[in-house]
Amino acid sequence: MLKKIVLLCVSLLISNIFLFAQKGITESYIQQYKDLAISEMQRTGVPAAIKLAQAILESQSGRSKLATTANNHFGIKCKTEWTGNKTYQDDDERGECFRVYRSVEESYKDHSDFLRNRPYYTSLFSLNPSDLKGWAYGLKKAGYATNPSYPQRLLSIIEDYKLDQYFSSEVTSNKTPSPEIKPTIEYAKESKRELQAQNEIQYNWNSLFPRGIFLINRSKVIYALAGTNLSDLLKQYDISSEELLEFNDIANIEVLTENRLIFLEKKLKKGNKAFRITQTAESWKDISQLEGVQLEYLLRYNEVINSASIIPAGQKIRLQPFNDVNNKLIGSPSSSTPQK
Numbered sequence: 217m218l219k220k221i222v223l224l225c226v227s228l229l230i231s232n233i234f235l236f237a238q239k240g241i242t243e244s245y246i247q248q249y250k251d252l253a254i255s256e257m258q259r260t261g262v263p264a265a266i267k268l269a270q271a272i273l274e275s276q277s278g279r280s281k282l283a284t285t286a287n288n289h290f291g292i293k294c295k296t297e298w299t300g301n302k303t304y305q306d307d308d309e310r311g312e313c314f315r316v317y318r319s320v321e322e323s324y325k326d327h328s329d330f331l332r333n334r335p336y337y338t339s340l341f342s343l344n345p346s347d348l349k350g351w352a353y354g355l356k357k358a359g360y361a362t363n364p365s366y367p368q369r370l371l372s373i374i375e376d377y378k379l380d381q382y383f384s385s386e387v388t389s390n391k392t393p394s395p396e397i398k399p400t401i402e403y404a405k406e407s408k409r410e411l412q413a414q415n416e417i418q419y420n421w422n423s424l425f426p427r428g429i430f431l432i433n434r435s436k437v438i439y440a441l442a443g444t445n446l447s448d449l450l451k452q453y454d455i456s457s458e459e460l461l462e463f464n465d466i467a468n469i470e471v472l473t474e475n476r477l478i479f480l481e482k483k484l485k486k487g488n489k490a491f492r493i494t495q496t497a498e499s500w501k502d503i504s505q506l507e508g509v510q511l512e513y514l515l516r517y518n519e520v521i522n523s524a525s526i527i528p529a530g531q532k533i534r535l536q537p538f539n540d541v542n543n544k545l546i547g548s549p550s551s552s553t554p555q556k
Contacts, residue, residue, distance in 0.1 A: 245277040260328040265379035287317040290327040433508025436480040487535025
């Protein structure tokens, strides 16, 4: 009897040591890749908590054969469109084809694009990004996994490791919230082909913008997702290719590679406020889109030649001509008439 008790105790001790070690491995994995998951959430809208939970489950916290030999952390199979390297392993069937990536980062990005660009996952992106339960069950319903308990396993991992804390794009590696980047947006609707501005609210740059047409600095704009074909926008909003490229300072591309604001008319020459204080590192093109000010004039007001330069946090950026700014600072009235 004593021998059985000793064996049971030893067995429990070994089991606890294994579980503790497994937890440590998973926690290390989360710390290593959480910033990448957050970055992908910002780029495509796939919640970081869901992505991390899927990676932990699919790759055994980075220790599976597929993860260690192919950098494939999500078990994504080749499919017909895959042109990269391949590896063959047993899964639902023997010798199935899986994608091989050059890096873990490439695997994370391809996972985001895989979900973003396949029609049967489209409904997921209409969910609130904080609806992790909706995402977990939605993935199973869309056919991502064959295991009937897949949603419950994802949600269990999210709860056990508190992955929901990585929902906000303001989370950084030291868990100190970074300042918000806040463009001023006015909701709008079209009635009898006239755009009428509604309440003015502020949005975090990384949050979802309103659907359809809204206003930034009294100019019509939409928020387009990665994978959007620009030719579809041209037809939908009756705008020429030349105009769309000019209004948004972008090259002649066919498909958007990242989520971005797309102006449907020419931005104004000056902002609706005197200054913008950069709260994180921002590019001049970012500021132009966020504030609805033509890039050419934005550079002119700030005496900048290189539009590719990055502005560090805490810098005061002029959004209006110097005289306008000076007049406002001394209390003189300025014209409210927009200048195209």
